[in-house]
Amino acid sequence: MPELPEVHTIASDLKKHIAGHTILDVEPVGNYKISGDYSKLINSEITNVTRIAKNIVIETNLPDTVLVIHLAMTGRVLVTEPLDYSGEWVRVVFRLSKDTTVIPLIFSDMRMFGKVTVINREELEKLQNKYGIEPISPTATADKFFEALKSKNTIIKNALLDQSIVAGLGNIYASDAMFLAGIRPETMTKAINYEEASKLFETAKQVLKEGIEKRGSTLPDKMYVDIFGNEGKYQENFKIYMQKKCPTCKTGVVYKRIQGRGSYFCPKCQPIKIIEASQKSLL
DNA sequence: ATGTTTGTTCCGAT
DNA sequence: CATCGGAACAAACA
Numbered sequence: 001m002p003e004l005p006e007v008h009t010i011a012s013d014l015k016k017h018i019a020g021h022t023i024l025d026v027e028p029v030g031n032y033k034i035s036g037d038y039s040k041l042i043n044s045e046i047t048n049v050t051r052i053a054k055n056i057v058i059e060t061n062l063p064d065t066v067l068v069i070h071l072a073m074t075g076r077v078l079v080t081e082p083l084d085y086s087g088e089w090v091r092v093v094f095r096l097s098k099d100t101t102v103i104p105l106i107f108s109d110m111r112m113f114g115k116v117t118v119i120n121r122e123e124l125e126k127l128q129n130k131y132g133i134e135p136i137s138p139t140a141t142a143d144k145f146f147e148a149l150k151s152k153n154t155i156i157k158n159a160l161l162d163q164s165i166v167a168g169l170g171n172i173y174a175s176d177a178m179f180l181a182g183i184r185p186e187t188m189t190k191a192i193n194y195e196e197a198s199k200l201f202e203t204a205k206q207v208l209k210e211g212i213e214k215r216g217s218t219l220p221d222k223m224y225v226d227i228f229g230n231e232g233k234y235q236e237n238f239k240i241y242m243q244k245k246c247p248t249c250k251t252g253v254v255y256k257r258i259q260g261r262g263s264y265f266c267p268k269c270q271p272i273k274i275i276e277a278s279q280k281s282l283l
Numbered sequence: 284a285t286g287t288t289t290g291t292t293c294c295g296a297t
Numbered sequence: 298c299a300t301c302g303g304a305a306c307a308a309a310c311a
Binding site for chain 2: 002003054070071072073074075111113114115161163170171172219221223224261262
Binding site: 074110152153154 | 299300302303306307308
């Protein structure tokens, strides 16, 4: 669910919608715990909304106070009034005002794996440093990506989901990127040469950008919606994720549990790559 | 009813 | 030390 494109969509819409608003009130629902001192936010003004990896970063005019929201799997951020507060997993209600109008900012999360945290600049810096390459940043390069991959002794699927290597990919976009690059999820990173890594880096950027254009993916469970409650459309363009037949060669898609996650790949278009003996000895 | 589902962290084993 | 596999977090659905 929320991977880079979904979080990007939410953060950029939020920026347009709530920047310049004052936080009137912060109210955890039930015994939901916000980490950090959220009382500091009251009467502060929202100045900007950005994204770090899959985190939504809400900056305020307080120089040392930042609100960070991570949606994990089932988190939602909404600026519309929920129809049913008790039935929609509402965990935190913020009230924002600008001029004379008051609008809600809702954090909802069915499974409560998500996090709402209030942190300072130093912690924000730490958060930033946890993550690897931001794939859609202009400073990201295939060289850096290849170097990061070489440093790990694991399979490519693992590496793509490892946020300290590349930030923002999750199971869906990683699957599609590997498919477009013709790389099988179980390929060892050390068996991937520069050309293949470079191709994979391009396809990763491609699917992430397409995801952003389509405003994210909404799976059949409908958990992901944007801040207005609208579904994304990237699921209509899934390449291999949740597909039955390969869109290229029509071969039956293989569904397999890899690293505890459902993985889809085309056995023909994503062939097994044998690690050469010289490399194997290094493992 | 048990298995499955997106993300992350942490622990013990390898 | 790097990595893995599994568990845990909580909830709904087939």
